Amino acid sequence: MLHLRLIVPADRTDEVVGVIEKTVGTTHLVVVDGACRDPAGDLVLCDVAREAGDGLIADLRALGLDRCGSIAVEEIGLSLSTRAEQAEKDAPGEGADAVLWEQMQEATHEESTLSVTYVAFLALATMIAACGVVLDNAILIVGAMAVGPEFGPLAGICTALVQRKPKLAARSLIALVVGFLAAMALTVLFSLTMDAAGLFTDDMLHGDRPNTGFVYAPDWFSFVVGLLAGAAGTLSLTSAKSGALVGVAISVTTVPAAANAAVALSYGDLTQTKGSIEQLLLNLLAIVLAGTATLLAQKAFWARQRRRTGRTA
Template identity: 60%
Template sequence: MLHLRLIVPTDRTEKIVAMLDRAVGTTHLTVLPGAARRPPGDVVTCDVAREAAHEVLTALRERGLGDEGAITMEDLDLTLSRYAEQADREAPGEPADAVVWESMTEATSEESTLSGTFLAFLTVAVMLAACGVVVDSSILVVGAMVVGPEFGPLAGVSVALVQWRLRLALRSVLALLVGFPVAMLTTFAFSRLMNGIDLFHRSQFEGPRPVTSFIFSPDPLSFVVALLAGIAGVLSLTSQKSGALVGVAISVTTVPAAANTAVALSYDDRDQAFGSAEQLGVNLSGILLAGTLTLLVQKGYWRWRLRRTPGL
């Protein structure tokens, strides 16, 4: 269940409460007249089944509550109530299949902002992956893949394309276009430094690397893996399965490919640099394509479900 807390202008309270009362999947409706001070109005709360949340939020926004009042939503970890069980049964579909588009847009917007923290995480991840590719360590490479924050902007682009949100799309693309070059340039300098103090060795990088050679050798399977990861990543976000998102981070070689490109350039190894850059492009494009198509399918399903859902 999800919990909604609304600040409603007094002259609209009756209509909002009536709408919530007849909406499918809502329960625990509470009205606190005059409780809100800024903005002024009445406080209205209710619980709503996750399957019905998007329709309820859409109806509230259409009634102008997002502009002249306030809408706050939060997840409830536990709800012990016969009324909540009944509301969940009345809402069509399963909670795990539900997509709360407003929540999805908000989450990806926060994760796709170009910030110092984003640049720091991405740069550290690429530098960590650089250590992994030089010493041919799968542990370091996997660790770097988990640290990398790049899936946030990738998901942000997919959500923006499906929702036609130009500002979110530009913000997400900017994070990728600035983040990866900054991280790779920093890693280039880091590689030069490590080589200068004799911690990186050219012979290690250009010698046999059975564990990490796949990073600079893209093939059709690389694109298939990126497609599958994009699908799994979007499903993990829409269903709030954070554990699955860790698996997505480990399965796609975006950060290691960026790291290998930077290290290869520091050694003037153009073949590896080109192969790694190609791998990076294949993975980014595959995730974007799969993520966007997955969201389009989900959006189409929820539109069909909305036409069959009474009560709003």
């Protein structure tokens, strides 16, 4: 269930309440006249089944409530109410399958913004992966994958393509490209420093690496895994199952490929650098394609569900 807190101009309250009352899956409607001061208006509270939430929010925005008042949405962790249970039964579909597009856009906006923290996480993840590829240590590779924050901008690109948000697409693309370039540049410096300290050597990079040699050898399996990971990651974001995102992060070769490219470049190995960059781009492309396709499928499904609900009502 979702909890909506609305600030509504007094002359629009009846209209807003009418929209809420006709939405299948809403309950616990409360109206407090004149309770709001900034902006001035009435306070309207209600709960709505997650699967009906996106439609209700879209209808409220269509009334301009986001401009003349306020729409705040919170997840309800526990709701002990027979009325709430009935609202969830009445709403179409399953809550776990529902997509809240406004929430998705807000989340990807935050995660896809180029910031010092984002670059720092990506650079640190790439440096950890650099240690992993030189030492041929799979544990370090997995750890680096989990630390990398690159799925945020990738999800932002997918969302922007589906929702036709050019500004979000540009912001996400900038964060992705600049972030990886900065991380790789810093990792080149890190590799040179480790070489000067005698911790990295040319022989370690070009020796037998059964655990990490795949990061500079792209193939069709890399593309297939990227597609599967892109679909799984998108589903984890839209269904609020963020725990699954960790599994997605450690299944694709993005950060390790960037790390291997940086280390190889520091030793002048253009062959490994080229192969690693190809691996990186292949995985990024696969994630974007699968993520976009997943969002398009979800959007079509819920549009159909909404039309069906309208006919039933």
